[in-house]
Structure formats: structure tokens, C-alpha cells
Amino acid sequence: MNLLNKPVVDEMCKDEFKDLLLELVERELRNIPVDALCRRKELCEAILNSNRKTGDRAKLCKQVCDVAKDWKAQGEQINALERLGFTVIKGKKHYKVRWHDSGYCKTLSASPSDGRTGANSVAEVISLFF
Numbered sequence: 001m002n003l004l005n006k007p008v009v010d011e012m013c014k015d016e017f018k019d020l021l022l023e024l025v026e027r028e029l030r031n032i033p034v035d036a037l038c039r040r041k042e043l044c045e046a047i048l049n050s051n052r053k054t055g056d057r058a059k060l061c062k063q064v065c066d067v068a069k070d071w072k073a074q075g076e077q078i079n080a081l082e083r084l085g086f087t088v089i090k091g092k093k094h095y096k097v098r099w100h101d102s103g104y105c106k107t108l109s110a111s112p113s114d115g116r117t118g119a120n121s122v123a124e125v126i127s128l129f130f
Helices: 017-030 039-050 058-069 075-083 117-127
Strands: 086-090 094-099 106-108
Touching: 017 039, 017 058, 058 075, 058 117, 075 086, 106 117
Parallel strands: none
Antiparallel strands: 086 094, 094 106
């Protein structure tokens, strides 16, 4: 029995939809008091006990964040993003990072000077792509 129908959207990695849904169920379960007796808690626990995440989504997120956290616009960083499935296009002062042909685009500086550039980029990458 399929619990949900798979949407017609390209996945960034294997079982991205499944892993995201399980992350959301985990988050919901954390918001329910430990000593609570309720159907919502029972359902969340049953879903999590019956399914395992592949970890591919978390792995991809970590790899992208590792590249973005020390962003210096170096060739090896750009190549790493491309190997992970992103398209990187250089403009005059910025790089545009896009997941394939999606509408989601993150701009990264071609000459970052701010010490917080990497940390800010990681936060923005996570909120945009993950």
C-alpha cells in the first residue's frame, strides 16, 4: 500500500520526498509533549517506526553547506557544486547557483569580502534548496 502519491517534481536525490516527509513528522513529534497521550503522537510514532530515511537528502545538504560555508568563489568550490547537481553561472560580480532548471536561484559573490559570507550563504542555501 502506498501511503502517499509521489508528486511530479524532480527530486534532488534518491527518496528526497520520503526523507522530507519523515523529517516533518519527526519535527511534529518533537512538538508534542513527551507525556502526552494523543492520536497525533501515536500516528507520528507509527509512521517513524514503519519507515527509515535514506539519509541522502541530509548528506546532499551537508555537502552543499560544506562548499558554501567557506565560500571564496574558487574553481574547486564551483566544480563541487556542479558535481552535486547544481548549475553555476558567472555574472559580472556574482555567481548564480541553480538546481538544474528549477526556478530556485541563489546568488553568491564572485569576490566575497565579508567574514560572514559563508555562514549567511549556508543559511540561505538551506532555506532555499532544503
